[in-house]
Amino acid sequence: MTNDDHTNAPATEQDLRDDMVRELIEKGALRSPGVVAAFRKVPRHLVACGVEMAKCYSVEEPLITKTDSSGVHISSVSAPRIQAIQIEQADIQPGMNVLEIGSGGVNAVYLAELVGERGNVVTVDIDPEVAQRAKGFIKDTGYRNVTIICDDGGNGAIDHQPFDRIIVTVQAADIPSSWLHQLTTEGRLVVPLRMRGMTRTIAFVRDDHRLISDGVELCGFVPMQGAGQNRMQVVLIHDVPGEEVGLRLDGHPEPDTKALAAALRTPRTEAWSGVMLAGDESNEHLDLWLTTALDNLPLMAAEPAARERGLVASASPLGVPTLVDGDSFAYRTVRRTGDPDRFELGALGHGPRGQQVAERLAAEMRTWDREHRGDRAHIEVYPAGTPDDQLPAGRVIDRQHSRVTISWP
Template sequence: MTTDDPQAATKLRATMVSELHDLGAIRSESVAAAVATVPRHLFAPGAPLEDAYAADNPLVIKCDVDGKALSSMSAAHIQVVMLEQAGIEAGMRVLEIGSGGYNAALLAEIVGEQGRVTTVDIDDGVSVRLDDDTQQVDVAALRQALHSPGIERWSGAAFDLPDELELFLLTSDPHMATLLADQERIDQELLAGSTGRGAPVLISGGSFAYRTSRENEETGGHETGVIAHGPSAEQIAGRYVESLRRWGREHRRRGAATIRYLPKSAAVPAPSSGLITKRHGAVVVSWP
């Protein structure tokens, strides 16, 4: 079976959950629900569905130019046993060191909206920042997009308050994250220098766009812009540029954001891009 057959993937995932129950690996409802939810095949680009959902099958997920294995994903049986032994619960904050993506996605499902998962790896090519919609991130497509030609689009807006602009971007769109690259990826010209310090990145399907800047005396010294990759690069770049222009028109000043902390005893708003859930309440960032 190919990886573009969602019905087959769902069926195989359910079968894997049943097998892991029979093996005694799954012992809790939270782990069972996570394994039943996260699409494992998205974290194993190129692998047949049967291999991706085999309970005892480790998978190579990255090779060098000579075909030598550089990174692998442990068998689902091993990952589930580790999760059960760790005793992860809803609301926890978890640090995972050494990521294949899938295990971090399971962790994110278990800790839920009140928790937080931070995952790091020595190879930034296998780590993906995960949030509430982890299961909807097409990891294989984003990796492919990274190696496709990028396009540049410029906003005409000044780049002079980087911290305030970053706060605006990260709290104004639920599909924003932070893209952080090592110097090797920048030297290979896969990503621009702005990602070495961390740049807000907008993700949509198999495409992504991130903030950059260039010298422009007409905007006071520097101008904000976007570099986009992927099949929908033009559309996602346009969406990002409009956010930059909105920032320039309406919020380009210090103190533009209103930041409130709401304890659990208060009425917490419905989930939104400016809502940051914490253990004992929520931080709400708004741009009046």
């Protein structure tokens, strides 16, 4: 029976798992038979005592388990869709030795299913409470091939290396050398990497001293704690409580917030690109292209109330790419067309040169459409200190331990 059967019987946990799996397959997140079987089997609801069972099997819903004093979520059991995407990216095979950084229990148990009795999973969390809860879940579900460690996962897990796979389940701004060095020669690292404010879970394959991308997917994750902590700076350009509008900076120049706050109070101008998106088409590749092409493109984040008041036309929680130029700025938007399945990309500008800035952003959208639509970003990671002439052409993001390059075919 599934939830589509119109009987009065409540859904059993197996019904809920089957429905979850069917939806994950439909969304393209689950593909491999082994991963499908693991998702069909693991009783993930046992991780969350007191939470309604159906919620634990809702494909898009993370279970938030900890929030810091500033209201930022710092621990969760990731949503099934995100777990499925990362596990598929990791290409886990029986007998492998796998490291998970950031524990919750559920993902580690999926990994344990996939590596089987001949394989091992090590899961590391910096937070003792989380490690303890993960331990309880793993015990309750009866998996013996999982080791739980409470430590800073930025160091990997030196006593258990080398790993065929490392899966990082917390947002990272940098790639510490331990992750590369603790991988086998052709090992894979899957990591939600933040690049100029945009986080993508990337499957990397090790190639000697560098990592080469083999799959890039949109995602959202809680931020890293410990030595690798690197939160984005948020500057407000509208600071009325409850309807704040801010810019998230990730290596971008410090903006003139007073001038931009004044700009936001001026009427907006519009520039339309003529580039169409289908109703179900994501902006994710365009956004990564824009941040590669334009120097000063932080993300604008706004409270829903700011949108309701008409201050901004978008309040996406992931942030909206926003081109800043001195006292003016413009952000990416879409508008409806006569066809309900086609939306036109454009930019909304504010400030003395808002129209020009919006036109520049729209021009880059046309370049993306002409030259890179359908392309996927190619991302490589090199150790910090690698000379420029040994890097591929493209945008370079410098972090403490690594140099990340983004290029397009």
